[in-house]
Amino acid sequence: MRLIVPLVVFIPFTIFSVFITVDHGLWALVESIQSGWGLQVFLDLVISATISLTYIVPEARQRGINPWPYVISAGLVGSIALLAYLIHRGVAERQAAA
Secondary structure (H helix, E strand, O other), rough: OHHHHHHHHHHHHHHHHHHHHHHHHHHHHHHHHHHHHHHHHHHHHHHHHHHHHHHHHHHHHOOOOHHHHHHHHHHHOOOHHHHHHHHHHHHHHHHHHH
């Protein structure tokens, strides 16, 4: 269950994000942030990712997972990186149980 939920979200969200980026380009992101509403959503996501990383980094270290690829990529791809960490964690748990 800890692996299925992140996968179910990760795959379609990543595909959607790639499609939007290819279709609209990265400049559309910059333009959307310039509006008040877009800036609010962007800042909300930055705050959410930062809070998530404060929990992920110590947990990853405790589990023997290098957190830095996820920290760096969270700044570049946001939730995709956080979901990737959850998938990595789920795979590691399954391997440890086997």
